[in-house]
Amino acid sequence: MIKATPQLKRRAAEVLRRLRAEYPDADCELDFSNPLELVMAAILSAQCTDKRVNLVTPALFKKYRTAADWARTPQATLEKEIRSTGFYRNKAKNIRALGAALAKQFGGRLPEDLDTLVTLPGIGRKTANLLLVSAFRRPGIIVDTHFKRLSARLGFTDNEDPDKIEFDLKAIVPEKDWGAWSHAMVFHGRRCCYARKPECPRCPVRGLCPSAGKV
Numbered sequence: 001m002i003k004a005t006p007q008l009k010r011r012a013a014e015v016l017r018r019l020r021a022e023y024p025d026a027d028c029e030l031d032f033s034n035p036l037e038l039v040m041a042a043i044l045s046a047q048c049t050d051k052r053v054n055l056v057t058p059a060l061f062k063k064y065r066t067a068a069d070w071a072r073t074p075q076a077t078l079e080k081e082i083r084s085t086g087f088y089r090n091k092a093k094n095i096r097a098l099g100a101a102l103a104k105q106f107g108g109r110l111p112e113d114l115d116t117l118v119t120l121p122g123i124g125r126k127t128a129n130l131l132l133v134s135a136f137r138r139p140g141i142i143v144d145t146h147f148k149r150l151s152a153r154l155g156f157t158d159n160e161d162p163d164k165i166e167f168d169l170k171a172i173v174p175e176k177d178w179g180a181w182s183h184a185m186v187f188h189g190r191r192c193c194y195a196r197k198p199e200c201p202r203c204p205v206r207g208l209c210p211s212a213g214k215v
């Protein structure tokens, strides 16, 4: 386990400072206009690019405006509409179940706390934290595949389990920066620190990264 020492915290703060300068617009790249749209887009984004999800969602969001709308649609109809995002059977099942649960238990609205969110169909900690940060402007650490890879390469975690990584980073990064940190990591993972062949020579945090030139 990596200890959250003052040096590590200082290094994390400098990493964030540089990444913020590099990506001043870092934010959620899924298109949405309310929490319900975001959660449905997030479910669709599993094993799919945000770009593809953003192509599919405008027609969906026009048709399905409430949690009950999503719940009422037949499984086969929704499967057809979301087929291009992959894993469409499971996604359609989760989306309909989530719509039903929200309509029945929460008056069609998404609860705004993580512990309740993770009890809902199709919502794990990653999606719950994304909702906290991007829909409700609350603190959250969003551990996706990019976040996981970068946190390890930058030496901020030695855990593999996303929940443990979330708590490792919560101990290192101040709460006010959790959301910014999450988006900065994802942006950097998508634009420079690729899974294969990261571009270390042009990386703004290479002087702070123990993996620079070694991946």
Ligand code: SF4
Residues within 6 Å of the ligand: 153, 154, 192, 193, 194, 198, 199, 200, 203, 204, 205, 206, 207, 209, 210, 211, 212, 213, 215
């Ligand atoms: S120096 Fe290389 S491995 Fe480290 S964060 Fe930058 S791109 Fe990733």
